[in-house]
Amino acid sequence: MSDPITKIATPISLDYSYTPGRAVSRFLRGIAQRKIVGERCPECTNVYVPPKGACARCGVATSEEVQIKPTGTITTYCVVNVPFTGQAVECPYVSASIVLDGADIPIMHLIQEVAAEEVRMGMRVEAVWVDESEMKPTVESIKYFRPTGEPDVPFEEVIATIEGAD
Amino acid sequence: MRDVAVISFSQAPSVRRESDLNEVEMIVPVVTEAVERSGIDRKDIGFTVSGSCDYLAGQPFAFVMGLDAIGAWPPIRESHVEMDGAWALYEAWVRLQHGDVDSALVYCFGKSSLGELRDVLSLQLDPYYLAPLWPDSVSLAALQARSLLDGSDHTELDMAEVAARSRRDARDNPNAQVTGDTDPNDLLNEPYIADPLRKHDCAPISDGAAAIVLAAGDLAREKCERPAWIKAIDHRIDAHSLGARDLKKAPSARIAAEAVGAVKDGFDVAEIHAPFTHQELILRDEFGLSDKTRINPSGGALAANPMMVAGLTRIGEAATRVMDSSADRALAHATSGPCLQQNLVCVLEGN
Numbered sequence: 001m002s003d004p005i006t007k008i009a010t011p012i013s014l015d016y017s018y019t020p021g022r023a024v025s026r027f028l029r030g031i032a033q034r035k036i037v038g039e040r041c042p043e044c045t046n047v048y049v050p051p052k053g054a055c056a057r058c059g060v061a062t063s064e065e066v067q068i069k070p071t072g073t074i075t076t077y078c079v080v081n082v083p084f085t086g087q088a089v090e091c092p093y094v095s096a097s098i099v100l101d102g103a104d105i106p107i108m109h110l111i112q113e114v115a116a117e118e119v120r121m122g123m124r125v126e127a128v129w130v131d132e133s134e135m136k137p138t139v140e141s142i143k144y145f146r147p148t149g150e151p152d153v154p155f156e157e158v159i160a161t162i163e164g165a166d
Numbered sequence: 167m168r169d170v171a172v173i174s175f176s177q178a179p180s181v182r183r184e185s186d187l188n189e190v191e192m193i194v195p196v197v198t199e200a201v202e203r204s205g206i207d208r209k210d211i212g213f214t215v216s217g218s219c220d221y222l223a224g225q226p227f228a229f230v231m232g233l234d235a236i237g238a239w240p241p242i243r244e245s246h247v248e249m250d251g252a253w254a255l256y257e258a259w260v261r262l263q264h265g266d267v268d269s270a271l272v273y274c275f276g277k278s279s280l281g282e283l284r285d286v287l288s289l290q291l292d293p294y295y296l297a298p299l300w301p302d303s304v305s306l307a308a309l310q311a312r313s314l315l316d317g318s319d320h321t322e323l324d325m326a327e328v329a330a331r332s333r334r335d336a337r338d339n340p341n342a343q344v345t346g347d348t349d350p351n352d353l354l355n356e357p358y359i360a361d362p363l364r365k366h367d368c369a370p371i372s373d374g375a376a377a378i379v380l381a382a383g384d385l386a387r388e389k390c391e392r393p394a395w396i397k398a399i400d401h402r403i404d405a406h407s408l409g410a411r412d413l414k415k416a417p418s419a420r421i422a423a424e425a426v427g428a429v430k431d432g433f434d435v436a437e438i439h440a441p442f443t444h445q446e447l448i449l450r451d452e453f454g455l456s457d458k459t460r461i462n463p464s465g466g467a468l469a470a471n472p473m474m475v476a477g478l479t480r481i482g483e484a485a486t487r488v489m490d491s492s493a494d495r496a497l498a499h500a501t502s503g504p505c506l507q508q509n510l511v512c513v514l515e516g517n
Contacts, residue, residue, distance in 0.1 A: 016223070017281075020188060054191070057237060061195075
């Protein structure tokens with residue numbers, strides 16, 4: 001019997017352009033200048049960072065721009081111990097949800113300059129930006145977040161922040 | 167069967183390239199308008215379903231982003247089809263037959279401009295032996311057009327007349343993209359882009375979005391002065407392999423039309439989703455439509471063809487003419503896949 005054919009190669013590649021949209025464009029232009037721009041929902045008043053152009057809760061357009069501080073509070077986190085291809089940071093490292101001051105929706109980012117076991121919910125952190133020459137309209141213009149050294153936000157308040165999004 | 171009707175419709179203007187707004191920003195205004203026109207509070211909508219295609223955006227699960235435009239809080243009953251919104255409407259119609267909810271929001275969106283559309287559409291073909299050859303959508307349609315021209319009495323002038331009529335009618339459609347007053351004989355002087363297709367034979371590449379609200383029984387009567395009742399709806403598919411089909415015919419369209427009792431005249435209006443001129447000729451034959459029926463008063467897909475949207479728009483345009491009393495009985499059709507592979511037919515009536 002002849003050998004079974006077990007594989008055929010059919011390479012496929014397509015190129016796409018991307019439209020960030022009005023809200024995300026405002027956010028990306030801001031971040032290239034070390035500014036974080038959120039948008040407030042006119043109905044529930046939640047502030048979204050990055051803004052998507054609509055309130056995911058109310059389904060209405062957001063338009064009021066809100067300046068967000070580059071500081072915030074960790075609401076949850078995980079310690080990454082498993083190395084994988086293309087990993088940019090050495091294990092173990094911490095990936096965290098951070099509610100920035102002035103925002104209601106957390107963003108995800110890296111936590112550095114602190115031992116993984118010291119990271120905790122309620123920890124206050126601040127953005128560390130890339131050098132001026134490397135600033136671009138991308139979230140990678142923030143290298144990572146690091147502890148500010150401020151006292152933690154009490155656990156109950158962190159929980160209230162998370163539940164407040166309901 | 168439970169009585170279900172279209173009670174509102176909204177669409178975004180079709181444009182060649184929407185480079186300012188993202189999908190969510192395109193959807194918000196049409197969903198907001200369709201819901202407002204329905205008179206039903208958004209929180210009272212019983213079921214939400216969307217139609218879109220991740221291959222258009224080039225992102226997996228791109229359709230999930232669309233939910234940001236809906237306000238899915240508290241969590242809603244929701245579904246999605248990776249198809250034109252007309253098939254999302256079909257799912258909504260089936261869902262309303264369950265009887266436990268009385269209204270449904272159907273929305274769809276498509277930015278055809280983000281990739282090379284004729285190549286993107288190649289990926290809906292058989293992935294092993296056909297898609298790797300990249301037969302593009304216009305060339306495949308040209309195969310079908312040649313098959314029709316050589317196998318029937320239809321001519322290239324018939325095709326040009328479809329294009330000229332569509333553009334002329336589209337002048338009254340503020341959402342249309344290709345409009346104008348042209349002489350079909352002049353169009354025949356234009357060069358071929360994929361013989362026997364000329365530019366006017368092909369629908370434009372369009373970005374757009376649309377939304378419809380359906381309501382059942384008394385809710386439809388309460389919220390809408392003259393609901394466009396869905397008297398019957400059916401969809402059928404032909405074989406996937408193009409070689410297995412007689413391309414000059416669309417048997418799936420005929421069977422769907424027979425299933426809804428539509429293979430006879432008696433329609434005031436027919437909105438037919440034919441992205442190529444020769445496809446309208448095929449579909450008119452399959453549906454048995456004569457000159458008594460006004461075909462594509464909106465200009466049809468030849469005037470505006472946002473992928474995943476143009477089919478639902480046919481239902482919306484037909485329903486609008488029933489709701490505003492300019493038609494009593496309307497036929498709406500949507501197609502999907504290469505060379506009219508899949509077809510949905512819907513009969514709408516005012517009484």
